[in-house]
Amino acid sequence: MDGERLAELAASTADGDPLAGLDAVARLRAETERVEAALVRRARNSGATWPQIAAALGVSKQAVHKKYAGRGLLGGRS
Numbered sequence: 001m002d003g004e005r006l007a008e009l010a011a012s013t014a015d016g017d018p019l020a021g022l023d024a025v026a027r028l029r030a031e032t033e034r035v036e037a038a039l040v041r042r043a044r045n046s047g048a049t050w051p052q053i054a055a056a057l058g059v060s061k062q063a064v065h066k067k068y069a070g071r072g073l074l075g076g077r078s
Contacts, residue, residue: 006028006031009024009027009028009031010024010028012024013025013028036057037068040053040064040068043056050064050065
């Protein structure tokens with residue numbers, strides 16, 4: 001999904017119809033999760049440690065491990 005489409009979805013959250021706004025929020029959430037997973041994978045492939053990734057996301061190392069366990073991203077480096 002490109003930036004323009006993300007901007008359209010974000011704008012849709014202000015729709016006068018709250019159900020349309022909620023639909024846009026759900027689609028934004030799904031896309032944000034997809035982008036985050038891709039960036040975590042890229043960071044790990046570039047040598048970033050789990051504590052570095054956790055700090056960038058504003059969460060604990062444990063939270064990152066819990067979220068990404070089983071996605072093939074849990075390397076041996078800490």
